Every structure is written in structure tokens, then in C-alpha cells.
Amino acid sequence: MHRILSNQLPQHVGETVTVAGWVHRRRVLANVTFVILRDRGGLLQIVTRHDETQEEQVVEVTGKVVANSVAPGGVELVEPVFTVLGPAEPPPVELFRPELKASLPVLLDHAAVALRHPARRKVFAASAAVVGAFRAALDEQGFTEVFTPKIVGSATESGANVFQLDYFQQKAYLAQSPQFYKQTMVGVFERVYEVGPVFRAEPHDTSRHLATYTSLDAELGFIESHRDVMAVLTEVIRAMVGAVNNHGYDVSMPVDVPTLHFAEALKIAGAPEDEPDLAPEHERALGEWALAEHGSDFVFVEGYPMRKRPFYTHPQPGEPRWSNSFDLLFRGLELVTGGQRLHRHADYLAALAREGQDPAPLRTYLEAFQHGMPPHGGFAIGLERFMARVTGAANVRETTLFPRDLHRVAP
Amino acid sequence: MHRILSNQLPQHVGETVTVAGWVHRRRVLANVTFVILRDRGGLLQIVTRHDETQEEQVVEVTGKVVANSVAPGGVELVEPVFTVLGPAEPPPVELFRPELKASLPVLLDHAAVALRHPARRKVFAASAAVVGAFRAALDEQGFTEVFTPKIVGSATESGANVFQLDYFQQKAYLAQSPQFYKQTMVGVFERVYEVGPVFRAEPHDTSRHLATYTSLDAELGFIESHRDVMAVLTEVIRAMVGAVNNHGYDVSMPVDVPTLHFAEALKIAGAPEDEPDLAPEHERALGEWALAEHGSDFVFVEGYPMRKRPFYTHPQPGEPRWSNSFDLLFRGLELVTGGQRLHRHADYLAALAREGQDPAPLRTYLEAFQHGMPPHGGFAIGLERFMARVTGAANVRETTLFPRDLHRVAP
Numbered sequence: 124m125h126r127i128l129s130n131q132l133p134q135h136v137g138e139t140v141t142v143a144g145w146v147h148r149r150r151v152l153a154n155v156t157f158v159i160l161r162d163r164g165g166l167l168q169i170v171t172r173h174d175e176t177q178e179e180q181v182v183e184v185t186g187k188v189v190a191n192s193v194a195p196g197g198v199e200l201v202e203p204v205f206t207v208l209g210p211a212e213p214p215p216v217e218l219f220r221p222e223l224k225a226s227l228p229v230l231l232d233h234a235a236v237a238l239r240h241p242a243r244r245k246v247f248a249a250s251a252a253v254v255g256a257f258r259a260a261l262d263e264q265g266f267t268e269v270f271t272p273k274i275v276g277s278a279t280e281s282g283a284n285v286f287q288l289d290y291f292q293q294k295a296y297l298a299q300s301p302q303f304y305k306q307t308m309v310g311v312f313e314r315v316y317e318v319g320p321v322f323r324a325e326p327h328d329t330s331r332h333l334a335t336y337t338s339l340d341a342e343l344g345f346i347e348s349h350r351d352v353m354a355v356l357t358e359v360i361r362a363m364v365g366a367v368n369n370h371g372y373d374v375s376m377p378v379d380v381p382t383l384h385f386a387e388a389l390k391i392a393g394a395p396e397d398e399p400d401l402a403p404e405h406e407r408a409l410g411e412w413a414l415a416e417h418g419s420d421f422v423f424v425e426g427y428p429m430r431k432r433p434f435y436t437h438p439q440p441g442e443p444r445w446s447n448s449f450d451l452l453f454r455g456l457e458l459v460t461g462g463q464r465l466h467r468h469a470d471y472l473a474a475l476a477r478e479g480q481d482p483a484p485l486r487t488y489l490e491a492f493q494h495g496m497p498p499h500g501g502f503a504i505g506l507e508r509f510m511a512r513v514t515g516a517a518n519v520r521e522t523t524l525f526p527r528d529l530h531r532v533a534p
Numbered sequence: 535m536h537r538i539l540s541n542q543l544p545q546h547v548g549e550t551v552t553v554a555g556w557v558h559r560r561r562v563l564a565n566v567t568f569v570i571l572r573d574r575g576g577l578l579q580i581v582t583r584h585d586e587t588q589e590e591q592v593v594e595v596t597g598k599v600v601a602n603s604v605a606p607g608g609v610e611l612v613e614p615v616f617t618v619l620g621p622a623e624p625p626p627v628e629l630f631r632p633e634l635k636a637s638l639p640v641l642l643d644h645a646a647v648a649l650r651h652p653a654r655r656k657v658f659a660a661s662a663a664v665v666g667a668f669r670a671a672l673d674e675q676g677f678t679e680v681f682t683p684k685i686v687g688s689a690t691e692s693g694a695n696v697f698q699l700d701y702f703q704q705k706a707y708l709a710q711s712p713q714f715y716k717q718t719m720v721g722v723f724e725r726v727y728e729v730g731p732v733f734r735a736e737p738h739d740t741s742r743h744l745a746t747y748t749s750l751d752a753e754l755g756f757i758e759s760h761r762d763v764m765a766v767l768t769e770v771i772r773a774m775v776g777a778v779n780n781h782g783y784d785v786s787m788p789v790d791v792p793t794l795h796f797a798e799a800l801k802i803a804g805a806p807e808d809e810p811d812l813a814p815e816h817e818r819a820l821g822e823w824a825l826a827e828h829g830s831d832f833v834f835v836e837g838y839p840m841r842k843r844p845f846y847t848h849p850q851p852g853e854p855r856w857s858n859s860f861d862l863l864f865r866g867l868e869l870v871t872g873g874q875r876l877h878r879h880a881d882y883l884a885a886l887a888r889e890g891q892d893p894a895p896l897r898t899y900l901e902a903f904q905h906g907m908p909p910h911g912g913f914a915i916g917l918e919r920f921m922a923r924v925t926g927a928a929n930v931r932e933t934t935l936f937p938r939d940l941h942r943v944a945p
Contacts (some may be wrong), residue, residue, distance in 0.1 A: 126756060143756050145721075145906055163676065163724040171803045179906035191873065208756075209877050235902040238722045247722070251679040255669075268662040270917070272936045273684070273731050276698075276943040286685075286707075287700045290745075291735070295943050296697070304936065307945075310556075311649045311658070313574040319730065320684050324702070334701075337681045345537060345554050345619075401771030466620050487945030491646040495556055495590035495622030506681070525683045525715065532687040532706050534718075534898030 132198045135188045141184040142167060142200065143208065143319030145239065146176045148219035158203075159185065159195075159219075161239070168199040170308075178219060179236070181209030216240075227518060234525055234534055246522055249370035250510050253363045254318055257339050257504070260362035264355060266341065267312040273297060274322065277484040284324045286334075294512035297322035300503060303488040306340040306435075306464060310491050311500045316341040318506075326529065330518040331456075333507065342501030349437070349447040349463040351424060352500040353382070356451065356461060359504075360421065367513045374513055375420045381413050382423040385445065400431045401450075401457075410455025420512075425449040436475045437463035437500070447500070453512045461502025468492040478526040537594075539575030539843045543609045546599045553611065554619065556650065557587045559630035569614075570606075570630075571595065572652070579610040589630060590647070592620030597734060627651075638929060645936055645945055657933055660781035661921050664774045665729055668750050668915070671773035675766060677752065678723040682715035684708060688895040695735045697745075708733035711914060714899040716753040717727065717846075717875060721902050727752040729917075737940065741929040742867075743920065743940040753912030760848070760858040760874040763911040764793070764834060765863065767872060770915075771832065778924045785924055786831045792824050793834040796856065811842045812861075812868075821866025832921075836860040847887045848874035848911070857927040858911070864923045872913025879903040 127140045144162030156174035160167045160182070168191070169184055178183060186203035215233040218240050224228060230237040237243060258268070278285040278296045286297040301317050308315040317340045325332040343357070346352060357380055364374045383391065389398055391412050392405035401409070401424065408453045413422035426445040429438055439445040448462025465471055471492055475482045482489060510522035520526040525534055538551045555573030567585035571578045571593070575786055579602070580595060587593060597614035626644040627636045629651050634641060641648040648654060669679070689696040689707045697708040712728050719726040728751045736743040752770070757763060768791055775785045775871055794802065800809055802823050803816035812820070812835065824833035837856040840849055848854040861871025882903055886893045893900060921933035931937040 143908065157784065181906045181908045182625075207907060209903075209907045210879070212879075212904050214905045215901070217852060232898075235718045235721065235898060238719075242637060243720055247680070248678060250681075254679060254681075255673070255742070258666075264664070267659060268665060269935060270661075270665075270731070272734070272746065272938055274938050274943060276610075289698045290943060291940050293943060298890075307646045308649075308935075310646065311655055320681070322685070333600065335685055365551045369881055468621070468623075487643075490626070490644065490945070493623050494625045494647045495592045496620045497554070498619060499590045523682060524719075527683055527685050529702050532685060533703060534901070 128163050129167035130164035130196065132167055132188055132200070135200060136190050137188065138183065139187050140200075141183060141185045144177050144181070146180045146182060146211075146526050149174065149176060149178065161241070166195045166317065167242075167246075168194040169203050169516060170199055170201050171205075176205065177211055177213070179211035179214045179239075180207055181211070182206060183208055201280065209279075209302050226356060227520060231520060231526060231531065232534070233309075238524065245370065246510060246514055246516075247524060249367050249469040249521065250506060252366040252370055253509065254337075254339065254506065256362040256366035257359055258316070258318070260359045261316045261341055261355075263302075264314065264358070266314040266316050266343070267380065269301075269305065269312070269315045269317050270319070271298075271301045271308070271310050271317060273322070284326070286324045294395065301340050302435075302503075303485075305340055305501060306496075306499065307491045309342050310496055313345065313497075314341075314343040318373055324341070325448055326453060327354055328529050330520075331508070333519060333527070334525060334529070336508070336519075339504040339506055340501065341503075344497040344499040346463060346498050348440075349425065349449055349461065349500050352461050352463065352502060353425070353449055356459060356502050357507050359499070360451070360459075363504075363509065366413075367510075372513050377412070377417055377419050379417075380421045380423055380451075381417045381419055382425060383409070385424055385426040385428065388399040389410035390426045399428050406452050406457060407455040413452070416452075420454050422452050423449055424452065433460070434480065435464045435471070435476050437465055451502075453509065456508070456512060458509055459502050459504045459511065461500065463498065466492065466496045466498050540571065540573050540578035540607065541575035543599055543611075544607055547601050547609060548599065548852070549609075550598050552594060552596045555592070557591045557593060558624075559588060560589065569684075570913060571611075571658055572650070577606045577652075579605040580614045581602075581610055581612050582614050582616075586652050587616065588622055588624070590625045591618055592622070593617060594619055598821065608791050612630065624648055634835070638931060640715035642931060642937060642942065643945070644929070649935065656781065657921060657925055657927075658935060660778050660783065660924070661933065662779040663781055664688070664920065665748075665750065665917065667773040667777035668729070668770055668841065671770045672725070672727045672766075675725065675769070677725040677727050677754070680712075680716065680719050680723070680726045680728050681730070682709075682712045682719070682728060693733055695737070697733050697735045710734060711749060711752050713846075713914075714896075716751050716889065716912060717907075717910065718899065718902045720753050720755040721905075721907055724756065724908075725752075725754040726787065739940050741931075742919070743939070744930060744934060745940070747919070747930075747934065748917040750915040750917055752911065752914075753910060755908040755910040757874060757909050757911050759851075760836065760872070760911050762812055763872050763913060764836070764860055767870060767913050769868075771862070774915075774920065778921075783924050788828055788830050790828075791832045791834055791862075792828040792830055793836060793934075794820070796837040798837055799835045812841050814867075817868060818861050818866040820863055825865075831865050834860055835863065843873070844876045845889050845891065846882070848876055848909075862913075864920065867919070867923060869920055869923065870913050870915045874909065877903065877907045877909050877942035 126355035148159040150157040186200035451459035558572035559750040597611035602672035
């Protein structure tokens with residue numbers, strides 16, 4: 124069969140064609156039934172007098188394309204001959220409704236079917252485009268993609284919240300981030316990125332936390348400061364925003380993203396000046412400020428206090444209480460964390476000693492710095508969190524195909 | 535600083551420029567030292583009388599570009615002024631030599647540094663290009679990228695060789711493949727792919743097995759048979775071969791890839807006709823045949839016996855002892871496994887009953903088939919194995935950045 128997609132149908136008016144897809148909806152009238160077929164091109168209307176279809180049945184349909192201005196796409200299929208390719212029992216959620224009515228737990232339990240709904244599908248089509256845009260923006264700037272291990276021998280980065288594994292009678296852990304590996308790979312390719320799963324044994328049951336998510340990571344060498352990292356990130360985010368806006372979303376990003384020093388951000392948020400970090404209400408206030416003052420859904424905050432950043436963070440030259448790090452807030456929520464890293468071996472040893480941390484488990488990581496590393500920095504973006512802000516989802520589980528959390532490990 | 539890359543230098547003859555990179559090699563003569571600098575563009579020669587550099591030191595160098603036909607790229611930098619950006623102790627492997635002399639275990643133990651060698655770097659630059667080509671070929675054919683969970687609640691696909699996890703006081707496992715999820719997502723997008731890690735608790739210590747590798751997975755709906763899958767795969771492999779050949783490798787792929795039925799393959803390999811599978815020596819013989827008879831590094835074998843394929847495999851219509859499945863051999867080794875899958879719920883229940891397998895742990899997977907799925911199929915390519923065949927590496931660890939196996943969980 125030569126199959127035509129629903130969105131190609133307007134080019135075939137007057138012809139007999141074959142289409143195929145899922146029976147999305149049946150509207151049974153006295154003398155006629157309208158069968159709405161769903162395929163990867165969209166929806167299409169079939170008019171029949173002898174309807175034996177069932178919702179979600181997969182059918183192949185041969186019929187004649189005629190113009191009908193009130194049908195989806197301005198065309199419909201008449202005199203159809205149906206062949207059932209895949210039988211179906213009634214779906215567990217009503218996919219034919221313009222909006223899914225089921226609760227989030229029901230949608231997640233029946234994700235295999237619920238994800239077929241056009242509104243759910245749209246989120247993940249946009250999500251795929253976002254990742255493509257992330258890669259394309261970095262490819263253009265000379266970055267190389269890397270694939271680093273998700274099983275690691277020591278729970279190094281923070282020590283807490285790691286999943287432990289039975290690894291051939293050894294202890295091993297799931298990687299919380301590709302942080303150490305992407306830094307190491309700066310020594311090889313100068314500029315690298317990775318798209319992959321990260322694992323957090325988060326004991327929190329919130330709308331923002333998942334046990335595993337897709338991290339969009341980048342790291343680049345030969346920078347002057349974290350500002351060079353912010354410049355690359357700005358181009359990356361611009362590409363990602365372009366991708367979602369092409370998919371029917373509406374995100375505002377001006378040419379210049381407003382940038383505040385941490386001390387300035389505290390003032391605007393009305394927070395005490397000795398706060399060590401931004402609380403959620405401060406982030407919300409900054410999001411409102413950025414939109415009102417700059418028409419921007421994004422605002423950079425740089426110079427976070429060193430004591431709240433990880434040991435590999437580079438201090439602000441001349442002001443070691445502040446750091447050369449930043450967060451990018453998106454609609455009042457932290458989306459990206461990044462910054463300049465330490466690059467000298469001696470600086471790592473000093474930083475670990477200050478924190479009272481044993482350098483021994485980090486030996487293979489520190490080896491890169493022992494043998495020459497340039498000033499470098501990078502960032503990590505949570506894909507699902509980005510899509511939650513884009514779509515206005517209240518819960519990050521809505522923008523994850525098959526979320527994993529404290530209570531959920533299926534489907 | 536405005537930094538020039540080594541491969542841009544020929545465009546700046548007569549100018550004073552700034553370059554930056556690693557001190558790759560020092561050739562100390564009586565009156566002069568040649569410092570070879572390595573950056574992401576390649577190698578470049580610096581001529582100096584006052585050399586205080588060290589191998590692997592990261593330096594920024596300002597100097598004058600002059601033509602010199604015997605220097606790399608036909609140019610060199612003279613009257614250099616060096617600034618050290620990153621100090622270095624002597625590297626654990628001799629990176630300056632044209633070929634790395636260290637043994638594989640040493641190279642892997644010191645991967646953080648050994649990967650900087652141009653010969654190692656080349657493998658992973660090509661590998662990144664291969665993944666880009668895989669995605670581009672599928673994007674062009676209307677596929678959508680998906681990100682599916684790597685933590686799963688039941689060890690479903692084969693039961694054996696799974697890593698178990700401490701998951702919030704529940705049992706959970708690392709996904710052996712995205713098989714079930716990519717099939718489910720055919721119900722959403724019709725055509726999907728995923729690039730991601732898969733996990734195999736392989737108790738084998740061989741040159742071919744890893745505990746985790748990068749799987750390039752695709753799945754598509756509305757096929758007539760596995761031949762439609764092979765057609766998509768052929769275009770994907772052609773793109774991947776193009777990518778490696780652009781990186782200086784030499785892989786032969788004719789317009790028509792030779793295709794043998796399993797029964798025919800056994801004859802050519804000189805194997806008994808009741809063999810249930812191809813042994814390594816049979817695969818080698820078929821590789822030699824394909825190269826000699828068709829000038830092809832690739833050969834498809836289709837119709838493998840059902841009893842050696844997983845339960846979701848679709849039988850060959852009219853010949854249920856054979857399957858609608860295939861392997862693609864690359865230089866005499868299985869590279870890709872694929873085929874048509876069952877798509878009717880009743881067929882799944884029958885297949886599981888035949889194997890004496892309880893359908894209960896598969897409930898959420900089977901739900902997709904209960905509610906309408908088209909005939910579909912797909913394939914999975916092991917990235918590291920592909921690169922091992924391309925580069926002629928004897929061990930798949932040579933084409934993995936940081937391999938994981940029975941004995942190795944670091945660096």
C-alpha cells in the first residue's frame with residue numbers, strides 16, 4: 124500500500140487514496156457516521172454509512188478524497204473501505220475528548236494509552252524538538268557529543284541522594300550528573316555536551332522532583348569567566364525557545380536577557396542581604412520583575428555565595444565570598460545552574476581540604492586537573508522542568524513520558 | 535583575547551595572533567625548541583628560543599604566523615609569548631608519540647588523560663558524528679526522539695542479567711533495552727528513536743561485552759513486514775557509514791546490501807541445516823562471503839528460527855518456524871538485531887503462554903496492545919560495537935570512553 128498521511132490529504136482531492144491510523148472518535152448520526160482517524164500527521168474525517176469501527180482500533184482505509192470546508196483540513200474521505208490492522212478494547216481514558224479529563228495518577232498509570240491524546244503528544248513532540256535545538260546550537264559552536272557512564276564507583280558529587288546498585292559484588296551507584304566526566308572531556312574536545320538520564324534518590328514527594336530526568340549538559344574550555352558560559356547558554360536557550368514557539372507555545376526572550384548579581388537579586392526580591400540562597404518566593408519575585416521590567420521570561424542571577432555552591436565552583440576574582448556561578452530563572456523558577464569551575468589541581472586539593480572532604484575517592488577525576496586543564500565552565504538544563512515551564516504544567520510529571528518518583532516505578 | 539584555532543592559522547600568515555591549547559610535544563634542539571601545541575583544531579608548531587613549557591601544560595601563546603612548508607598545516611608561530619593557563623605534571627602515558635604504547639588497562643585506568651591522544655580522540659569524534667547521522671537519517675523519515683526510563687519495576691525482557699537497585703525500599707532494575715517503551719511509543723508517534731544507555735549484568739569477561747553501552751534504537755509502525763524495517767535501517771547505516779568515512783575510515787556499503795534467508799546463510803557458512811542460530815565462525819564466513827561476492831562490509835540475514843528470538847517476535851507468515859526478524863552482520867559480526875513484532879494483544883498472550891511466562895509483570899506493557907497497535911518493528915544498534923568494527927579495534931573497550939565491565943567501574 125502507498126499510505127497517505129492525514130496532513131497530505133488536501134493535495135489529493137478527487138483521488139482514491141489509502142490512509143491508516145487509529146479510530147480517534149466516532150460521531151454516530153441517524154444516517155451517517157463520522158469517523159475521525161488519528162495518524163502522525165493529525166486528524167482526518169471519514170464519512171461512512173456502514174460503521175463497525177471501535178475507538179483506538181487501528182485501521183487502514185481506502186476511499187475518495189473530497190473537499191469539505193467544515194472538515195479538519197478542509198477535506199474528508201468518502202466511500203471508505205475499512206481493514207482492521209489492530210483490534211482494540213475500549214481505552215482506559217477518553218481519548219476522543221478535546222481535553223483529557225482523567226486525574227494525573229490515572230494518566231500516568233495508563234501512560235501507554237493516555238500519551239496518544241493530541242494534547243499529551245504535543246508536549247513530547249515539542250520536547251523532542253527542544254533537544255534537537257539544544258544539540259544544533261552547540262554543534263554550530265564546535266561542541267562534540269559525548270556518552271559518559273551512568274554507573275559510577277563512588278558517590279562523589281554530593282554523597283547524598285544516590286541510588287546504590289548490586290554491581291558484580293562491588294558497590295556502585297547511579298550517576299547523579301555527568302559533571303566530572305564532562306569536565307574531563309574538556310581536556311579532550313574543549314567543548315562537549317551530553318543528553319542523558321541523571322539519577323537522584325530524592326526522598327521528596329513534590330511537583331518539582333523526579334528520581335530520574337533528562338539532563339542537557341554542556342561544558343567548555345578556554346573561557347575568561349562564567350560570562351562566556353552564559354553567552355553560550357543564551358544562544359542554546361534561544362534555540363530551544365524557538366523550537367517550542369514553533370510548536371505553538373509562547374515564550375518571551377528578549378535579545379538581552381536581564382542579568383543581576385546575587386546581592387542585587389536579593390534586594391529586588393525584598394530578601395535580607397545575608398540570605399545565602401534564593402528561596403522559591405524570591406525566584407518568583409525575580410520572575411515577575413524580569414517580565415514587568417524587561418518583557419523577559421528569563422533572568423540570570425550570577426555571583427551566588429560560594430558556601431552554597433559545590434566544591435568545584437570557581438570564586439569571583441577579588442571577592443572570594445561570591446562565586447563565578449549563575450542560575451537562569453525561567454518564569455520564576457530555577458531552570459539552569461552553571462558557572463566557571465576550578466581548573467588547577469592545587470585549587471581542587473585546597474577546596475576539598477576546606478570542606479573536610481577526602482580527595483581519595485576523587486582520584487581518577489582529579490587526574491585530569493593534575494595534567495593540564497584550561498579555565499572552563501558549563502551548565503545543565505533539566506529537559507522536563509523546561510517543558511513544565513513552557514506548557515504551564517503544575518507538575519513536572521506531566522512533561523515526563525514515564526516518570527519515576529518515590530512511589531512510582533511503572534509503567 | 536580573540537583566540538585563533540590551529541586549523542585557522544594558514545589564513546593569518548603575516549599577522550600576530552593568539553592561540554591556546556595543550557603542549558603536545560617539545561623537540562629541543564641546540565639553539566631552538568619546537569613546541570607542538572594541540573587544540574581542538576589539530577596541531578600547530580611554535581618556534582622558540584626560550585622554552586619553559588611542560589608537556590600537557592595549557593598555554594596561551596601570542597606570536598607571529600609565518601609560512602613554513604615543513605610545519606603542520608604549512609605555517610608556524612614565531613616570536614611567541616607564552617602564558618600558562620593550566621599547570622601540568624608529566625602525563626601518565628606518553629601522549630606525544632604518534633601511537634600510544636601503553637596497554638589497554640593502562641589506557642583505561644588513565645582515560646582522563648589518554649583520551650587526549652589524537653588517535654583516541656579521532657575514534658570518539660567519529661562516534662559523535664555517527665550518532666548525529668543516525669538521528670538525522672531518522673528525522674528525515676518522520677521519526678520522533680523519545681526519552682524512556684532506565685529504571686524499571688520488573689526484570690521483564692529476559693529475566694537474566696539485570697542489575698538490581700535499591701529503589702526507595704522497592705525492588706527495581708536497570709533497563710536492559712528500551713524495547714517495550716519504544717513499542718509503546720509507536721502508539722503515540724508511529725515512528726520513534728532513542729539514543730541512550732542500556733544495562734546488561736553480563737557475567738562474561740570478553741572483548742565484546744560491556745555492562746553498559748549506548749544503544750541506538752528505532753521502532754516504526756504501519757509496516758508490511760520486517761523488510762520495511764530493513765529498508766529504514768539500510769538508510770540509517772548508510773548515513774552512519776558516510777559519517778565515519780568522512781572521518782578518515784573506510785567502510786564499504788554497496789547500493790544493495792546482500793540479504794540471505796537464515797537457511798541460505800547456514801549453507802553458505804557450511805553449517806548443519808538444523809542449527810538454531812549462527813555461531814561466531816558462521817558470522818565470520820558470511821562476512822567473508824559478502825565482501826568477496828558483493829564488495830560489501832554488510833550482509834543481512836533474515837528469517838531466524840522463532841525459538842531463538844524473543845517472545846514478541848512476529849513469525850514468518852505461512853512458515854511459523856521462521857521469524858520476520860533479521861540481523862545485520864558488519865565485517866562478520868552481528869551489529870544490529872531487528873524485526874517485526876507481534877502487535878495484537880491476543881498474540882502476546884498466546885506467545886507468553888507458549889513460553890510459560892506469566893503475563894502479570896508485563897501488564898502495563900501489554901496495555902498498549904490491548905488498545906490498538908499497528909503492525910510494527912524496529913532495530914537496535916550498539917554504538918561502541920559499530921565503532922569497534924569501523925576502527926578494527928580488537929576490544930569494544932577501545933571504542934568506549936569510560937567502559938564498565940565485570941571488573942571495571944572506574945574511572
